[in-house]
Amino acid sequence: MKSIGRIILSVAFVALPLVNAITPEGMLSAPRRGVAQANPSGDFAIYTKTNYSFEDQQATTEWEQLNLKSGGISTWTTDSNITEVVFVGPSSTSILYINATNEEGDGGISLYTADATRLSTAKFVASLPAPFSGLKAVATKSGDIHFLMFASAYPNGTAYNADLAETPASTARIYTDIYVRHWDAYLTPQRNAVFGGILTKRNGTSSQGNYAFGGKLTNYVTGKCNATCAESPVGPMGGSGDYDISTDGSQVVFLTKNIELPLANFTSSQIYWVPFSGSVNDSVPINPIGATPGAEGASGSPTFSKDGSKIAYFQMNGIFYESDRNIIYVADADRNNFNVTSVAGDWDRSPDVLAWSNDDSILYVAAPDLGRERVFPVPINAAADYKPTNITDEGVPAGMQVLANGQILISDSKIWSSRDYYTVNSVGKVTKVYLQANLVDEALSGLGPEDVSEFYFSSNSTETELQSWIIYPANFSTEKTYPLAFLVHGGPQGGFYNSWSTRWNYKVWADQGYVVIAPNPTASSGWGQNLTDAVASHWGDYPYWDLVYAWDYVNSSLPYVDTSRGISAGASFGGYMNNWFQGHEMGRRFKALVTHDGVTNSLADYATEELWFINHDEGGIFTSPNETSTYYRWNPILYYENWATPHFVVHNDLDYRLPVSEGIMLFNMLQVKGVPSKFLNFPDENHWVLDRENSRVWHREIFKWINYYSGLSHAGSPF
DSSP states (O other): OOOOOOOOOOOOOEEEEEEEOOOOHHHHHHHHEEOEETTTTSSSSEEEEEEETTTTTTTEEOOOOOOTTTEEEEEEOOOEEEEEEEEEESSSTTTEEEEEEOOTOOOOOEEEEEEEEEEEEEEEEEEESSEEEEEEEEEEETEEEEEEEEEEEEEOOBBBTTTSSSOOOOOOOOOSOOEEEEETOOSSEEEEEEEEEEEEOOOOOOOOOOOOEEEEESSSTTBSSSSSBSSSOTTTTTOOGGGOOOSSSHHHHHEEEOOSTTTTTEEEEEEEETTTOGGGGGGGESSSSTTTTTTSSEEEEEEEESSSEEEEEEOSSSOTTTTSSEEEEEEEETOOOOOOEEEEETTOOOOOOOEOOOTTTTTEEEEEEEEEEEEEEETOOTTTTTTOOSSSSEEEEEEEEOOTTSEEEEEEEEEEEEEEEEEOOOOOOOOEEEHHHHHHHHGGGOGGGGGGGEEEEOOSSSSSSEEEEEEOOOOTTSSSSSEEEEOOSHHHSOOSSOOOEEEEEHHHHHTTEEEEEEEOOBBBSSSSSSHHHHHTTTTTTHHHHHHHHHHHHHHOOOOOOOEEEEOOOOEEEHHHHHHHHHHHGGGGSSSSEEEEOOOSSSGGGGGGGGGHHHHHHHTTTOOOOOOTTTHHHGGGGGGGEEEEGGGEOOOOOOOOOHHHHHHHHHHHHHHHHHHEEEEEEEEOOOOSOOOOHHHHHHHHHHHHHHHHHTSSOOOSSOO
């Protein structure tokens, strides 16, 4: 068993009172900080900080400024209407920012220029008639600013604004293909599109510049159609990382699903290059199927080099598989010959974040690695067999930026800290720690790496040693015993990582009085692609037996864990697994189970939206419910006769990935069988519970349930 240590660096923080335990309310109301964004000279960075008051039932957002020389932190602005900022213009303090409203009050936004050190002198530049976001901007040689943003667009290419749209007489929806809805919304004729515009420089020498907007916006995406039509960013999770503009403002790249293939059946996506001065008709794909051997799957993170001559991106091979290994590619920014080459092509990790070094010789990428997400420098000419070495260790980065001095500014989180800001050099030396949330936020005070450890264990399903996190409750002592909280992660491809979460926060669960065990079984990412891939067609055996072996390890090796009073909980695939537990011997090892938005009847899997996922993980398309089919073999309801453990069920109306009928079916079957059970539903939440007031209820009701059955509470009933 390994403890998670830390290096103490000389950083001044305000002394906080020690908090014995973190509560759901404390976690939900604690500051949520954004990614630190440094100015071009690397003198300071700005980021958002959002607090929530349960008393006022309101969130408030302000911006803070971090002095990268002294480490001092101050309020930059309390104007919550400033939603996005880009450093661009004649000086290193010049900015362009989005104001979330406009003078017309029609649902649009405004653009302002300013000097970041004198925000009160901001100048209005433009009012745009739609809720554009995802601002990217660069200054050209002429001094003009070329910018990109995205918005939903009508099929004719104009930006869509719900506040101005006509209300139809009928609410009917009619579809002729199978991609009817996605995540939490029904598909409409409107699709995301990237728009470009120019702010023309006027005479003047101020540090914020003097610009005029002519009113023209170019849509680079809408109208490129075949089997389907292009969309960028790709909904529902896509954002400004799906497109980029070259540093000289002359080129644009954007990502879209493959327009030659049905949306619901394939993961394939392509990256298109287009001149900034061009239109959608001038766009050409960098990586069409067949151009790069083997590369047919999902693409991501197209990013221009600092000199604009190259484009780096990720792409998977599998055309049906959303969790295949991301491979790094670099293309020449030349529409006549993109000359795509792979970088460290055999590296057995799947990076998902990238940034160019200042001299364009190295790509800094972040990839899941052994329960963390670590940053690795990779030379752009790295051979296929190159094995990158990590320069960060604990945590999961939310963002990283290469500063003017070559150091990397990291914004990450850890199990014990919601946000850390620090710099690291190219060989992995931490040069300065600016902020650790657990040392400055009262609700998090007292949390630290000593709350966490990990162990590795063997299973009968794989030769890979499997990892699990241990999270200890407040005032933990090895001389005492604590009931087990056994968590199962979703995905199934994915994992439990050393990161903060406001949805499944391990420490909040532990501080109810549990030792939390969070294993990474077959399907987990960061231990090689083979372990991730092995779950396909094996939902009910490989990961199940891995979890059995994890429980066995805890039972035999951790005397301070009382497994006889244990509970198990999980969401999505973790919810499915708890349903699977319910019908098997593992379910009898727990006093209570919790399923959040999980599969109950796998024969109904085609009620989902992303059919590529089901087709891949079930080993093929749904044909007939016979005993040779994995749709049938791993169906939890086949073992209904064994259901007996008290079971808490959560399912939300806007979850279109796993429709609410799955949760209602599970609850109905438990009730009919006489198994103690409870159902929690949020009509306004999707696969996740995001609203803080709803999350408060989610925690309260689940903890009431598990604390009763584990014996932690003295309530007379879990209801």
